[in-house]
Amino acid sequence: DGSLRDGLALVQQYEAPDLQAKARSVIPLELLRERAAANPSPLPHAADELCKQLLRWFKHDLFSWVNAPPCDFCGSAETKLVGGGVPNAEERSHQAGRVELYSCRLCGASSRFPRYNDPGRLLETRRGRCGEWANAFGLCCRALGFEARWVRDWTDHVWCEVFSDGQRKWVHVDPCEAAYDAPLMYEAGWGKKLTYVIAFARDHLVDVTPRYSRKMSEVLARRALCSEGYLTRTIAAANSS
Structure with missing residues:
Protein backbone atom coordinates (compact mmCIF):
# COMPACT_ATOMS: atom_id res chain seq x y z
CA ASP A 1 0.00 0.00 0.00
CA GLY A 2 2.79 2.41 0.90
CA SER A 3 4.58 1.88 -2.40
CA LEU A 4 1.38 2.61 -4.30
CA ARG A 5 0.73 5.79 -2.32
CA ASP A 6 4.31 6.91 -2.87
CA GLY A 7 4.01 6.36 -6.61
CA LEU A 8 0.84 8.42 -6.85
CA ALA A 9 2.36 11.20 -4.74
CA LEU A 10 5.39 11.32 -7.02
CA VAL A 11 3.44 11.76 -10.25
CA GLN A 12 1.00 14.24 -8.72
CA GLN A 13 3.97 16.58 -8.32
CA TYR A 14 4.00 16.92 -12.11
CA GLU A 15 0.75 18.90 -11.96
CA ALA A 16 2.38 21.85 -10.15
CA PRO A 17 2.31 24.86 -12.52
CA ASP A 18 5.70 26.12 -11.32
CA LEU A 19 7.34 22.75 -12.00
CA GLN A 20 5.80 22.53 -15.46
CA ALA A 21 6.98 26.07 -16.21
CA LYS A 22 10.48 25.14 -15.05
CA ALA A 23 10.49 22.14 -17.38
CA ARG A 24 9.27 24.23 -20.33
CA SER A 25 12.09 26.71 -19.68
CA VAL A 26 14.58 23.87 -20.15
CA ILE A 27 12.99 22.07 -23.13
CA PRO A 28 13.98 23.49 -26.56
CA LEU A 29 10.50 23.01 -28.01
CA GLU A 30 11.14 24.75 -31.34
CA LEU A 31 14.27 22.66 -31.89
CA LEU A 32 12.31 19.48 -31.18
CA ARG A 33 9.62 20.56 -33.65
CA GLU A 34 12.27 21.25 -36.27
CA ARG A 35 13.83 17.83 -35.71
CA ALA A 36 10.42 16.20 -35.95
CA ALA A 37 9.66 18.02 -39.21
CA ALA A 38 13.08 17.10 -40.64
CA ASN A 39 12.79 13.39 -39.85
CA PRO A 40 12.54 11.59 -43.23
CA SER A 41 10.61 8.71 -41.66
CA PRO A 42 8.51 10.23 -38.88
CA LEU A 43 5.86 8.48 -36.84
CA PRO A 44 2.40 8.81 -38.45
CA HIS A 45 1.08 11.18 -35.77
CA ALA A 46 2.83 14.51 -35.19
CA ALA A 47 2.44 14.45 -31.40
CA ASP A 48 4.00 10.99 -31.24
CA GLU A 49 6.97 12.15 -33.30
CA LEU A 50 7.39 15.15 -30.99
CA CYS A 51 7.39 12.81 -28.00
CA LYS A 52 10.04 10.67 -29.67
CA GLN A 53 12.20 13.74 -30.30
CA LEU A 54 11.75 14.77 -26.65
CA LEU A 55 12.90 11.30 -25.64
CA ARG A 56 16.05 11.49 -27.79
CA TRP A 57 16.91 15.02 -26.65
CA PHE A 58 16.45 14.05 -23.01
CA LYS A 59 18.83 11.11 -23.31
CA HIS A 60 21.49 12.62 -25.55
CA ASP A 61 21.45 16.32 -24.66
CA LEU A 62 20.02 16.80 -21.15
CA PHE A 63 20.65 13.95 -18.73
CA SER A 64 23.77 12.03 -17.73
CA TRP A 65 23.91 8.50 -16.34
CA VAL A 66 25.67 8.06 -12.99
CA ASN A 67 27.30 4.87 -11.82
CA ALA A 68 29.79 6.56 -9.51
CA PRO A 69 29.71 10.38 -9.55
CA PRO A 70 32.90 12.35 -10.25
CA CYS A 71 34.74 13.84 -7.30
CA ASP A 72 33.13 17.09 -6.13
CA PHE A 73 36.56 18.55 -5.41
CA CYS A 74 39.06 17.50 -8.11
CA GLY A 75 36.63 16.26 -10.77
CA SER A 76 38.23 12.84 -11.06
CA ALA A 77 36.06 9.96 -12.23
CA GLU A 78 38.03 7.64 -9.96
CA ASN A 117 12.90 12.58 -5.82
CA ASP A 118 12.06 16.23 -6.53
CA PRO A 119 11.71 16.43 -10.34
CA GLY A 120 12.37 20.17 -10.29
CA ARG A 121 15.70 19.63 -8.57
CA LEU A 122 16.51 16.88 -11.08
CA LEU A 123 16.12 19.40 -13.92
CA GLU A 124 19.02 21.25 -12.25
CA THR A 125 21.31 18.31 -11.42
CA ARG A 126 20.47 16.48 -14.68
CA ARG A 127 22.05 13.23 -13.61
CA GLY A 128 21.20 9.95 -11.96
CA ARG A 129 20.03 6.45 -12.64
CA CYS A 130 16.72 5.14 -13.97
CA GLY A 131 14.73 6.59 -11.05
CA GLU A 132 15.95 10.11 -11.62
CA TRP A 133 15.68 9.80 -15.40
CA ALA A 134 12.08 8.56 -15.40
CA ASN A 135 10.99 11.09 -12.78
CA ALA A 136 12.37 14.11 -14.63
CA PHE A 137 11.20 12.81 -18.02
CA GLY A 138 7.67 12.32 -16.70
CA LEU A 139 7.59 15.97 -15.68
CA CYS A 140 8.87 17.03 -19.11
CA CYS A 141 6.08 15.05 -20.78
CA ARG A 142 3.39 16.66 -18.64
CA ALA A 143 4.92 20.10 -19.21
CA LEU A 144 4.36 19.65 -22.96
CA GLY A 145 0.77 18.55 -22.42
CA PHE A 146 1.17 14.80 -22.81
CA GLU A 147 -0.76 12.52 -20.50
CA ALA A 148 2.04 10.63 -18.80
CA ARG A 149 2.48 7.73 -16.42
CA TRP A 150 5.48 6.84 -14.27
CA VAL A 151 5.99 3.08 -14.44
CA ARG A 152 7.67 1.08 -11.70
CA ASP A 153 8.94 -2.43 -12.32
CA TRP A 154 9.35 -4.27 -9.01
CA THR A 155 12.48 -5.99 -10.37
CA ASP A 156 14.32 -2.67 -10.15
CA HIS A 157 13.67 -0.46 -13.15
CA VAL A 158 11.53 2.62 -13.81
CA TRP A 159 10.31 4.18 -17.05
CA CYS A 160 7.30 6.09 -18.40
CA GLU A 161 4.26 5.75 -20.61
CA VAL A 162 2.67 8.49 -22.71
CA PHE A 163 -0.87 8.42 -24.07
CA SER A 164 -0.96 8.68 -27.86
CA ASP A 165 -4.15 10.39 -29.01
CA GLY A 166 -3.42 9.26 -32.57
CA GLN A 167 -3.00 5.60 -31.63
CA ARG A 168 -5.55 5.74 -28.80
CA LYS A 169 -3.27 3.81 -26.47
CA TRP A 170 -0.62 4.19 -23.79
CA VAL A 171 2.87 3.91 -25.29
CA HIS A 172 5.99 2.69 -23.49
CA VAL A 173 8.81 5.27 -23.38
CA ASP A 174 12.11 4.61 -21.61
CA PRO A 175 14.34 7.71 -21.40
CA CYS A 176 17.39 5.71 -20.27
CA GLU A 177 17.32 3.83 -23.58
CA ALA A 178 15.53 6.42 -25.74
CA ALA A 179 13.15 3.52 -26.42
CA TYR A 180 9.70 4.28 -27.86
CA ASP A 181 6.95 1.65 -27.91
CA ALA A 182 9.21 -1.34 -27.19
CA PRO A 183 7.46 -2.85 -24.15
CA LEU A 184 8.90 -6.35 -24.55
CA MET A 185 12.52 -5.15 -24.42
CA TYR A 186 12.89 -5.98 -20.73
CA GLU A 187 11.65 -9.55 -20.84
CA ALA A 188 12.77 -10.53 -24.34
CA GLY A 189 15.86 -8.34 -24.64
CA TRP A 190 17.22 -7.97 -21.12
CA GLY A 191 15.97 -11.33 -19.90
CA LYS A 192 14.22 -9.81 -16.88
CA LYS A 193 12.01 -12.06 -14.77
CA LEU A 194 9.20 -9.56 -14.28
CA THR A 195 6.81 -9.66 -11.33
CA TYR A 196 4.84 -6.45 -10.83
CA VAL A 197 4.77 -3.53 -13.26
CA ILE A 198 2.52 -0.72 -12.02
CA ALA A 199 1.81 2.54 -13.87
CA PHE A 200 1.00 5.71 -11.92
CA ALA A 201 -0.82 8.68 -13.45
CA ARG A 202 -2.11 11.94 -11.98
CA ASP A 203 -5.57 10.43 -11.48
CA HIS A 204 -5.16 6.64 -11.49
CA LEU A 205 -2.85 3.66 -11.21
CA VAL A 206 -3.03 0.36 -13.05
CA ASP A 207 -1.26 -2.99 -13.17
CA VAL A 208 0.24 -2.93 -16.67
CA THR A 209 2.35 -6.09 -16.33
CA PRO A 210 0.60 -7.86 -19.26
CA ARG A 211 1.81 -5.15 -21.64
CA TYR A 212 5.40 -5.99 -20.78
CA SER A 213 5.26 -9.79 -20.74
CA ARG A 214 4.39 -12.63 -23.06
CA LYS A 215 4.93 -15.11 -20.22
CA MET A 216 2.22 -14.07 -17.80
CA SER A 217 1.76 -17.56 -16.36
CA GLU A 218 5.42 -17.50 -15.29
CA VAL A 219 5.08 -13.94 -14.02
CA LEU A 220 2.04 -14.82 -11.91
CA ALA A 221 3.91 -17.75 -10.39
CA ARG A 222 6.62 -15.32 -9.22
CA ARG A 223 4.20 -12.75 -7.74
CA ALA A 224 4.32 -13.43 -4.03
CA LEU A 225 3.93 -10.05 -2.29
CA CYS A 226 0.17 -10.48 -1.93
CA SER A 227 -2.76 -12.34 -3.46
CA GLU A 228 -3.98 -11.19 -6.87
CA GLY A 229 -7.34 -10.38 -5.33
CA TYR A 230 -5.76 -8.17 -2.70
CA LEU A 231 -3.75 -6.32 -5.35
CA THR A 232 -6.86 -5.75 -7.46
CA ARG A 233 -8.82 -4.46 -4.46
CA THR A 234 -5.98 -2.22 -3.31
CA ILE A 235 -5.60 -0.64 -6.75
CA ALA A 236 -9.37 -0.17 -7.02
CA ALA A 237 -9.46 1.48 -3.59
CA ALA A 238 -6.63 3.83 -4.52
CA ASN A 239 -8.41 4.79 -7.74
CA SER A 240 -11.68 5.53 -5.96
CA SER A 241 -10.15 7.66 -3.20
Whole structure:
Protein backbone atom coordinates (compact mmCIF):
# COMPACT_ATOMS: atom_id res chain seq x y z
CA ASP A 1 0.00 0.00 0.00
CA GLY A 2 2.79 2.41 0.90
CA SER A 3 4.58 1.88 -2.40
CA LEU A 4 1.38 2.61 -4.30
CA ARG A 5 0.73 5.79 -2.32
CA ASP A 6 4.31 6.91 -2.87
CA GLY A 7 4.01 6.36 -6.61
CA LEU A 8 0.84 8.42 -6.85
CA ALA A 9 2.36 11.20 -4.74
CA LEU A 10 5.39 11.32 -7.02
CA VAL A 11 3.44 11.76 -10.25
CA GLN A 12 1.00 14.24 -8.72
CA GLN A 13 3.97 16.58 -8.32
CA TYR A 14 4.00 16.92 -12.11
CA GLU A 15 0.75 18.90 -11.96
CA ALA A 16 2.38 21.85 -10.15
CA PRO A 17 2.31 24.86 -12.52
CA ASP A 18 5.70 26.12 -11.32
CA LEU A 19 7.34 22.75 -12.00
CA GLN A 20 5.80 22.53 -15.46
CA ALA A 21 6.98 26.07 -16.21
CA LYS A 22 10.48 25.14 -15.05
CA ALA A 23 10.49 22.14 -17.38
CA ARG A 24 9.27 24.23 -20.33
CA SER A 25 12.09 26.71 -19.68
CA VAL A 26 14.58 23.87 -20.15
CA ILE A 27 12.99 22.07 -23.13
CA PRO A 28 13.98 23.49 -26.56
CA LEU A 29 10.50 23.01 -28.01
CA GLU A 30 11.14 24.75 -31.34
CA LEU A 31 14.27 22.66 -31.89
CA LEU A 32 12.31 19.48 -31.18
CA ARG A 33 9.62 20.56 -33.65
CA GLU A 34 12.27 21.25 -36.27
CA ARG A 35 13.83 17.83 -35.71
CA ALA A 36 10.42 16.20 -35.95
CA ALA A 37 9.66 18.02 -39.21
CA ALA A 38 13.08 17.10 -40.64
CA ASN A 39 12.79 13.39 -39.85
CA PRO A 40 12.54 11.59 -43.23
CA SER A 41 10.61 8.71 -41.66
CA PRO A 42 8.51 10.23 -38.88
CA LEU A 43 5.86 8.48 -36.84
CA PRO A 44 2.40 8.81 -38.45
CA HIS A 45 1.08 11.18 -35.77
CA ALA A 46 2.83 14.51 -35.19
CA ALA A 47 2.44 14.45 -31.40
CA ASP A 48 4.00 10.99 -31.24
CA GLU A 49 6.97 12.15 -33.30
CA LEU A 50 7.39 15.15 -30.99
CA CYS A 51 7.39 12.81 -28.00
CA LYS A 52 10.04 10.67 -29.67
CA GLN A 53 12.20 13.74 -30.30
CA LEU A 54 11.75 14.77 -26.65
CA LEU A 55 12.90 11.30 -25.64
CA ARG A 56 16.05 11.49 -27.79
CA TRP A 57 16.91 15.02 -26.65
CA PHE A 58 16.45 14.05 -23.01
CA LYS A 59 18.83 11.11 -23.31
CA HIS A 60 21.49 12.62 -25.55
CA ASP A 61 21.45 16.32 -24.66
CA LEU A 62 20.02 16.80 -21.15
CA PHE A 63 20.65 13.95 -18.73
CA SER A 64 23.77 12.03 -17.73
CA TRP A 65 23.91 8.50 -16.34
CA VAL A 66 25.67 8.06 -12.99
CA ASN A 67 27.30 4.87 -11.82
CA ALA A 68 29.79 6.56 -9.51
CA PRO A 69 29.71 10.38 -9.55
CA PRO A 70 32.90 12.35 -10.25
CA CYS A 71 34.74 13.84 -7.30
CA ASP A 72 33.13 17.09 -6.13
CA PHE A 73 36.56 18.55 -5.41
CA CYS A 74 39.06 17.50 -8.11
CA GLY A 75 36.63 16.26 -10.77
CA SER A 76 38.23 12.84 -11.06
CA ALA A 77 36.06 9.96 -12.23
CA GLU A 78 38.03 7.64 -9.96
CA THR A 79 35.58 7.45 -7.07
CA LYS A 80 34.34 4.44 -5.14
CA LEU A 81 31.24 3.88 -3.03
CA VAL A 82 32.07 3.75 0.67
CA GLY A 83 28.61 3.70 2.21
CA GLY A 84 25.40 5.59 2.81
CA GLY A 85 24.71 8.82 4.63
CA VAL A 86 21.80 10.70 6.14
CA PRO A 87 20.37 13.46 3.93
CA ASN A 88 21.02 16.95 5.25
CA ALA A 89 18.33 19.63 5.48
CA GLU A 90 18.88 20.93 1.95
CA GLU A 91 18.87 17.42 0.49
CA ARG A 92 15.69 16.54 2.40
CA SER A 93 14.03 19.69 1.05
CA HIS A 94 14.43 18.14 -2.41
CA GLN A 95 13.07 14.77 -1.26
CA ALA A 96 16.35 12.89 -1.02
CA GLY A 97 15.50 9.71 0.87
CA ARG A 98 19.11 8.56 0.99
CA VAL A 99 22.61 9.70 0.13
CA GLU A 100 25.44 7.63 -1.33
CA LEU A 101 28.95 8.51 -0.11
CA TYR A 102 31.97 8.21 -2.40
CA SER A 103 35.70 8.52 -1.80
CA CYS A 104 38.09 9.85 -4.45
CA ARG A 105 40.98 7.52 -5.23
CA LEU A 106 43.13 10.47 -6.34
CA CYS A 107 42.64 13.23 -3.77
CA GLY A 108 40.92 11.29 -0.99
CA ALA A 109 38.01 13.72 -0.71
CA SER A 110 34.48 12.55 0.06
CA SER A 111 31.57 13.29 -2.29
CA ARG A 112 27.84 13.00 -1.71
CA PHE A 113 25.32 11.70 -4.24
CA PRO A 114 21.81 12.48 -2.93
CA ARG A 115 19.09 10.41 -4.58
CA TYR A 116 16.59 13.20 -5.20
CA ASN A 117 12.90 12.58 -5.82
CA ASP A 118 12.06 16.23 -6.53
CA PRO A 119 11.71 16.43 -10.34
CA GLY A 120 12.37 20.17 -10.29
CA ARG A 121 15.70 19.63 -8.57
CA LEU A 122 16.51 16.88 -11.08
CA LEU A 123 16.12 19.40 -13.92
CA GLU A 124 19.02 21.25 -12.25
CA THR A 125 21.31 18.31 -11.42
CA ARG A 126 20.47 16.48 -14.68
CA ARG A 127 22.05 13.23 -13.61
CA GLY A 128 21.20 9.95 -11.96
CA ARG A 129 20.03 6.45 -12.64
CA CYS A 130 16.72 5.14 -13.97
CA GLY A 131 14.73 6.59 -11.05
CA GLU A 132 15.95 10.11 -11.62
CA TRP A 133 15.68 9.80 -15.40
CA ALA A 134 12.08 8.56 -15.40
CA ASN A 135 10.99 11.09 -12.78
CA ALA A 136 12.37 14.11 -14.63
CA PHE A 137 11.20 12.81 -18.02
CA GLY A 138 7.67 12.32 -16.70
CA LEU A 139 7.59 15.97 -15.68
CA CYS A 140 8.87 17.03 -19.11
CA CYS A 141 6.08 15.05 -20.78
CA ARG A 142 3.39 16.66 -18.64
CA ALA A 143 4.92 20.10 -19.21
CA LEU A 144 4.36 19.65 -22.96
CA GLY A 145 0.77 18.55 -22.42
CA PHE A 146 1.17 14.80 -22.81
CA GLU A 147 -0.76 12.52 -20.50
CA ALA A 148 2.04 10.63 -18.80
CA ARG A 149 2.48 7.73 -16.42
CA TRP A 150 5.48 6.84 -14.27
CA VAL A 151 5.99 3.08 -14.44
CA ARG A 152 7.67 1.08 -11.70
CA ASP A 153 8.94 -2.43 -12.32
CA TRP A 154 9.35 -4.27 -9.01
CA THR A 155 12.48 -5.99 -10.37
CA ASP A 156 14.32 -2.67 -10.15
CA HIS A 157 13.67 -0.46 -13.15
CA VAL A 158 11.53 2.62 -13.81
CA TRP A 159 10.31 4.18 -17.05
CA CYS A 160 7.30 6.09 -18.40
CA GLU A 161 4.26 5.75 -20.61
CA VAL A 162 2.67 8.49 -22.71
CA PHE A 163 -0.87 8.42 -24.07
CA SER A 164 -0.96 8.68 -27.86
CA ASP A 165 -4.15 10.39 -29.01
CA GLY A 166 -3.42 9.26 -32.57
CA GLN A 167 -3.00 5.60 -31.63
CA ARG A 168 -5.55 5.74 -28.80
CA LYS A 169 -3.27 3.81 -26.47
CA TRP A 170 -0.62 4.19 -23.79
CA VAL A 171 2.87 3.91 -25.29
CA HIS A 172 5.99 2.69 -23.49
CA VAL A 173 8.81 5.27 -23.38
CA ASP A 174 12.11 4.61 -21.61
CA PRO A 175 14.34 7.71 -21.40
CA CYS A 176 17.39 5.71 -20.27
CA GLU A 177 17.32 3.83 -23.58
CA ALA A 178 15.53 6.42 -25.74
CA ALA A 179 13.15 3.52 -26.42
CA TYR A 180 9.70 4.28 -27.86
CA ASP A 181 6.95 1.65 -27.91
CA ALA A 182 9.21 -1.34 -27.19
CA PRO A 183 7.46 -2.85 -24.15
CA LEU A 184 8.90 -6.35 -24.55
CA MET A 185 12.52 -5.15 -24.42
CA TYR A 186 12.89 -5.98 -20.73
CA GLU A 187 11.65 -9.55 -20.84
CA ALA A 188 12.77 -10.53 -24.34
CA GLY A 189 15.86 -8.34 -24.64
CA TRP A 190 17.22 -7.97 -21.12
CA GLY A 191 15.97 -11.33 -19.90
CA LYS A 192 14.22 -9.81 -16.88
CA LYS A 193 12.01 -12.06 -14.77
CA LEU A 194 9.20 -9.56 -14.28
CA THR A 195 6.81 -9.66 -11.33
CA TYR A 196 4.84 -6.45 -10.83
CA VAL A 197 4.77 -3.53 -13.26
CA ILE A 198 2.52 -0.72 -12.02
CA ALA A 199 1.81 2.54 -13.87
CA PHE A 200 1.00 5.71 -11.92
CA ALA A 201 -0.82 8.68 -13.45
CA ARG A 202 -2.11 11.94 -11.98
CA ASP A 203 -5.57 10.43 -11.48
CA HIS A 204 -5.16 6.64 -11.49
CA LEU A 205 -2.85 3.66 -11.21
CA VAL A 206 -3.03 0.36 -13.05
CA ASP A 207 -1.26 -2.99 -13.17
CA VAL A 208 0.24 -2.93 -16.67
CA THR A 209 2.35 -6.09 -16.33
CA PRO A 210 0.60 -7.86 -19.26
CA ARG A 211 1.81 -5.15 -21.64
CA TYR A 212 5.40 -5.99 -20.78
CA SER A 213 5.26 -9.79 -20.74
CA ARG A 214 4.39 -12.63 -23.06
CA LYS A 215 4.93 -15.11 -20.22
CA MET A 216 2.22 -14.07 -17.80
CA SER A 217 1.76 -17.56 -16.36
CA GLU A 218 5.42 -17.50 -15.29
CA VAL A 219 5.08 -13.94 -14.02
CA LEU A 220 2.04 -14.82 -11.91
CA ALA A 221 3.91 -17.75 -10.39
CA ARG A 222 6.62 -15.32 -9.22
CA ARG A 223 4.20 -12.75 -7.74
CA ALA A 224 4.32 -13.43 -4.03
CA LEU A 225 3.93 -10.05 -2.29
CA CYS A 226 0.17 -10.48 -1.93
CA SER A 227 -2.76 -12.34 -3.46
CA GLU A 228 -3.98 -11.19 -6.87
CA GLY A 229 -7.34 -10.38 -5.33
CA TYR A 230 -5.76 -8.17 -2.70
CA LEU A 231 -3.75 -6.32 -5.35
CA THR A 232 -6.86 -5.75 -7.46
CA ARG A 233 -8.82 -4.46 -4.46
CA THR A 234 -5.98 -2.22 -3.31
CA ILE A 235 -5.60 -0.64 -6.75
CA ALA A 236 -9.37 -0.17 -7.02
CA ALA A 237 -9.46 1.48 -3.59
CA ALA A 238 -6.63 3.83 -4.52
CA ASN A 239 -8.41 4.79 -7.74
CA SER A 240 -11.68 5.53 -5.96
CA SER A 241 -10.15 7.66 -3.20
